[in-house]
Amino acid sequence: MKELPIFTAALGLESPWYIKEVLFKGSGEQRKLHIYLEHEKRVKFEYESNKYPVYDHQERTWRHLNFFQHVCHLHARVPRVKTNEGEVRLINLPWANRGSSFTLLFEQDVINLVSGGMSNSSVGSRLEIGGKRVFGILRRYVSHALATQDLSDVKELSVDETSSKKGHNYFTIMADRVAKKVVGVAVGKNKDAFGHALLDMEVRGADRTKVRAVTMDMSRSYISGVDEYLPQADIVFDRFHIHKKLNEAIDEIRRTEQREYKELKNSRYLWLKNNSNLTEKQRKQINHLETAYPNIGKAYRLKELFKKVMDDAYLDKKITPLNQWINIAWEIDLKPIQKFINMLRDHWYGIKAYFKRLATNAFAERVNLKIQEIKRIAKGYRNTTNFTIMIYFHLGGLDLKTH
Numbered sequence: 588m589k590e591l592p593i594f595t596a597a598l599g600l601e602s603p604w605y606i607k608e609v610l611f612k613g614s615g616e617q618r619k620l621h622i623y624l625e626h627e628k629r630v631k632f633e634y635e636s637n638k639y640p641v642y643d644h645q646e647r648t649w650r651h652l653n654f655f656q657h658v659c660h661l662h663a664r665v666p667r668v669k670t671n672e673g674e675v676r677l678i679n680l681p682w683a684n685r686g687s688s689f690t691l692l693f694e695q696d697v698i699n700l701v702s703g704g705m706s707n708s709s710v711g712s713r714l715e716i717g718g719k720r721v722f723g724i725l726r727r728y729v730s731h732a733l734a735t736q737d738l739s740d741v742k743e744l745s746v747d748e749t750s751s752k753k754g755h756n757y758f759t760i761m762a763d764r765v766a767k768k769v770v771g772v773a774v775g776k777n778k779d780a781f782g783h784a785l786l787d788m789e790v791r792g793a794d795r796t797k798v799r800a801v802t803m804d805m806s807r808s809y810i811s812g813v814d815e816y817l818p819q820a821d822i823v824f825d826r827f828h829i830h831k832k833l834n835e836a837i838d839e840i841r842r843t844e845q846r847e848y849k850e851l852k853n854s855r856y857l858w859l860k861n862n863s864n865l866t867e868k869q870r871k872q873i874n875h876l877e878t879a880y881p882n883i884g885k886a887y888r889l890k891e892l893f894k895k896v897m898d899d900a901y902l903d904k905k906i907t908p909l910n911q912w913i914n915i916a917w918e919i920d921l922k923p924i925q926k927f928i929n930m931l932r933d934h935w936y937g938i939k940a941y942f943k944r945l946a947t948n949a950f951a952e953r954v955n956l957k958i959q960e961i962k963r964i965a966k967g968y969r970n971t972t973n974f975t976i977m978i979y980f981h982l983g984g985l986d987l988k989t990h
Contacts, residue, residue, distance in 0.1 A: 591606050594609060598622070598661075600624070603626045604624055604625070604663075605626075606622060606624060607625040608623040609621070609622050610623070619657060620659040621662060622651070622660070622661050625663070632678040633678070633679075637671065639669065639670065641668065642668050642675055643666075643667050644665060645664070646663075649683050649687070649688060649689055649693075650690070651689075652690070652696060658715070661683075663680075665677055665680065684989075687727075689716075691989040695988070695989045697724050697725070698724070698728065698989075701980070704964065707719075722973065722976075725980055728985075728989075729979050729985060732986050732987055733979060733983070734791075735986075736791050736983075736984075736985060738770055738792050740766075741794075741798065742765070742797050742798055742799050743763070743798070744762065744763065744764060744770075744798055744800070744801045745946075746759065746761050746784070746812075746951065747804070747951040747952070748760070748806070751962065751971060751974040756968075756971055758773065758776070758971075758975075758978075759774075760772060760951065760955070761785070761787075762951055764802060764946060767950055768983055769954060769983050769984075770787075770791075770793065771783075771784035771785060771786075772787055772975045773787060776808060777808045778812045781813075785812075785816055795816065795817055796819065799819070799821065800820055800821045800946055801821070801822055801823065802824075802946045803822065803823070804824070804948065805824055821937075821940040821943070822936060822937045823940040823944055823946045824934055824938055824940075824941060825948035827948070829931075830893075833893055834890070836924055836926065836927040837859065837923075838855060839923040840886045840923050840924075841886075843882075844880055844882055848880055850876070851876065854872075858883065858890075889915070889924060892915075896908045900942050900945060901945060906939060906942045909938070909942070958978060
């Protein structure tokens, strides 16, 4: 059959394997391609570094990539060998993993499609194997990749919470801030969940005593987790979370002023937006409002000065400008601002660590956004194990290539 060399090349077959026969079965759109493989006679096969003669065979079938529009199956009599210990074992095959009903190329296609943003059920429909079998492939590759992943160099962590569906099943997500990958996942958002996420990381070779810094928001549970499980590590409070707290104070002042001055109505986002991002029209509007209404005007100027202080930390790491800002802000005597300052003082250790390390939780926030996308594509996850596997699949920095 003249087509055999083409199929042999397409499959990447090498001696001792060859194509014995290619058949089309079925009719019309249901016509399927069946490729029958065979090995040369009197060949010894390797098993765990030793070569053995064939003991017997086991009939196997694998789903392969479609050839043009035709579903394709490979068939082969897989040799079994009898080891020196007297055990009969199947040999490893170059086109499929042991125990799988799919070829390596088919599985790689599944991985690529899901990585590209398709849901498991969509990939299952496209390939006509069902979403559960798609997830089975992903689970197998993620489990193997996690078991072989080396996390011995993890030294800087970020931690955040997420949920598998709105308002339910919270998870603690721990990420390597430097390598930009998720390294620990645990159910819950308390101190125990923090500890379990650490264990998830340690089973893959991480050493908690090497961790030098953990970036986070001001979650009491995660602060307690670091104090108990990582006492040597600096707690670094995320600057964007701190900015959010200041914005809340600014908005409280605006709401109070708005009750008396209707001109401030619908101006909320003007005060919360960075001045550098305002349009010329918005800048003129805010210049007028901050002059006309001194309290919100003072608060707004404090917000802009605070941003400059935090930005300038990247140039010299000096915390003195922040102390100066605190003194100025306190004297203005706006209660929401003073409440914000008290919050800074209560968490001074983590604020000071920011100026020392200039680390943020930005990657953890990106992880959270990606997790929301994973949830949206799958329309939520009821099974926490499946959700964890999909987080690692997309965000674990795993080697998921077929071998």
